[in-house]
Every structure is written in C-alpha cells, then in structure tokens.
Amino acid sequence: MYVVKDYDERKTEFLDTAMQLFMTNGYEQTSVNSIIDAVGVSKGAFYHYFNTKEELLDELAVRASAQSEAVVDEVIAREGLNAVEKLNAVFGATNAFKAQNRELFTALAEVFYSDSNILLRERMSQRSVEAMTPRIGAIIEQGNREGIMSVRHPIETSRFVLRVGTDMVAEFARELPAAASDDPDASRAAADRIVQTLEVYTESVERILGLESGQLRLVDESLLILIQGESHD
Numbered sequence: 001m002y003v004v005k006d007y008d009e010r011k012t013e014f015l016d017t018a019m020q021l022f023m024t025n026g027y028e029q030t031s032v033n034s035i036i037d038a039v040g041v042s043k044g045a046f047y048h049y050f051n052t053k054e055e056l057l058d059e060l061a062v063r064a065s066a067q068s069e070a071v072v073d074e075v076i077a078r079e080g081l082n083a084v085e086k087l088n089a090v091f092g093a094t095n096a097f098k099a100q101n102r103e104l105f106t107a108l109a110e111v112f113y114s115d116s117n118i119l120l121r122e123r124m125s126q127r128s129v130e131a132m133t134p135r136i137g138a139i140i141e142q143g144n145r146e147g148i149m150s151v152r153h154p155i156e157t158s159r160f161v162l163r164v165g166t167d168m169v170a171e172f173a174r175e176l177p178a179a180a181s182d183d184p185d186a187s188r189a190a191a192d193r194i195v196q197t198l199e200v201y202t203e204s205v206e207r208i209l210g211l212e213s214g215q216l217r218l219v220d221e222s223l224l225i226l227i228q229g230e231s232h233d
Contacts, residue, residue, distance in 0.1 A: 011049050013039055015063060018056055026116025027057070057123050064124050068094070072135045083143030088217045090136075095222035113173040125166045133159045140209065150210030161205055168201045179227050191227045195219060 017038045021030045032053050036046050050056040075081075075089045113121060137158035143149030151157050175197075178190035202218040205211075 010041075010045070011059075014046065014049055014056065015060055019060055022060075022117065022120055026114065027118075027120040028116060057120060058127075060120075060124070062127060064127070066131075068128060069131050069135065072132065076135060076138060082146055083139050083149060084211065084215050086139045086142070087136075090139075091216070091218050092220060092222065095220055113170055121170075129159060129162045129166065132162055136162065143209065148211070151208075157208060161208060164204070165201065168197060171197050176227070194227050195224075198223070 014035065018030070018035050021034060021038060025034075030053075032046060033043070035053075035056075036043055039046075050059070071093045072090055075086050075093065078086070078089070081089065133155060137155040140149060140151050140154040140158055144151060144154065172194055175190045175194045179187050179194060181187050181190070198219050202216050203213065205218075206213060206216050
C-alpha cells in the first residue's frame with residue numbers, strides 16, 4: 001500500500017535506498033526502475049525529486065560531504081588551537097570515526113572502490129574536494145599568519161593536497177580488505193603498505209606547507225586500529 005510521506009522524508013528514503021543499491025549492485029548496474037521498485041512508489045514520484053539518476057548521485061555526494069564539513073567546521077571554530085593543531089584535529093576526528101566503525105568502513109571500502117562504482121566514487125570525491133578546499137585553505141591561511149606555515153597560495157595548495165589525498169585514500173581502501181584478512185602474513189604486509197603510503201603523504205604535505213618533519217600526525221592510534229584491528233603491536 002502506498003504510504004504518504006512528507007517531502008524531506010520521501011527524498012531521504014530515495015537517497016538511502018539508492019545508496020544501498022549502488023553499494024550492493026554498483027552504480028552503473030542500478031537503474032531508476034530498480035530504485036523506484038525498492039522504494040515502492042510510482043515513476044512520477046521519483047521524477048518529482050530528481051530529473052535523472054545523475055542528479056540523485058549529486059545529492060548523495062552533497063550529503064556525504066556535509067558530514068565531513070560539519071567535523072571540519074567544528075575544528076575551525078575552536079579557540080586556542082594553532083593551524084597545525086587544527087589540521088591534526090581534523091585528521092584525528094576522521095580517523096576516530098573510521099576506527100569506531102571499522103567493520104562497516106572495511107566492507108564499504110571494498111565495494112565503493114570497485115570498478116563498478118567509478119562514477120559514484122569520482123562524483124563524491126569531487127564534491128568533497130570542492131567543499132573542503134576553502135576550509136583547509138582557511139587553516140593554511142591561519143598558519144601563514146602565525147608564521148608556522150609558508151604557503152604562497154593557500155586555497156590552490158589546499159585543493160592540491162586534497163586531490164592527492166583522494167588518491168591516497170583510494171590506495172588505502174584497496175589494501176584495507178587484505179589488512180583485515182585472517183591470514184597474519186598477508187594482513188601484516190597490507191597494513192605495512194598502508195602505513196608507508198600514509199607516511200609518504202604526511203611527509204609530502206609537511207613539506208608543501210613548510211612544516212618541520214613530524215608536526216603532522218596522520219598515522220595515529222585510531223588509524224592503526226582501523227588498519228590492523230585492536231591488536232597492532
């Protein structure tokens with residue numbers, strides 16, 4: 001039986017259902033009709049909210065990036081933190097969230113970074129970079145004012161660092177299932193590759209920002225838990 005729901009509730013239902021289908025079947029393999037059937041409404045109801053499947057994808061990307069934006073905005077607003085402390089707080093909050101949801105993140109990473117979800121991944125990564133660029137740029141500008149960073153073009157540098165970061169995260173995600181495997185040797189080897197990739201990225205960002213080595217803490221306790229589980233000695 002068709003159930004009448006308010007506009008925001010129905011739209012959220014479409015987005016949640018579509019995301020579940022995209023993660024299960026892949027973006028390209030999921031049709032508008034399959035989304036409509038899963039929600040249990042008419043085709044007209046879908047087009048009341050979205051003109052195309054691509055527009056729905058954009059909405060998913062916006063919603064996903066909004067969660068990261070909220071974390072960063074809270075960090076930027078903190079008083080008494082210098083720019084390096086703010087960057088470390090951003091990394092730390094993100095790492096902690098992923099570590100607390102390790103099983104879910106590992107499962108999603110395996111599907112999200114599969115070939116069948118290239119468009120979904122690229123769209124969400126693009127949205128994330130667009131949203132985060134001015135925010136990280138603001139932290140870099142603060143670092144310039146404090147004299148602890150030396151960056152001529154903070155916004156452009158922020159965009160570059162974030163774009164490289166998306167490639168690093170993709171490499172991270174491809175190795176994560178192996179790091180979570182039951183084979184100790186394979187798990188350790190994958191975890192070591194992940195940590196090495198993260199260390200190279202961290203060192204590169206420090207140099208780009210004009211920081212001394214060791215000032216940024218991208219590889220922390222939460223991230224080690226995410227990579228290797230509770231036991232990572």
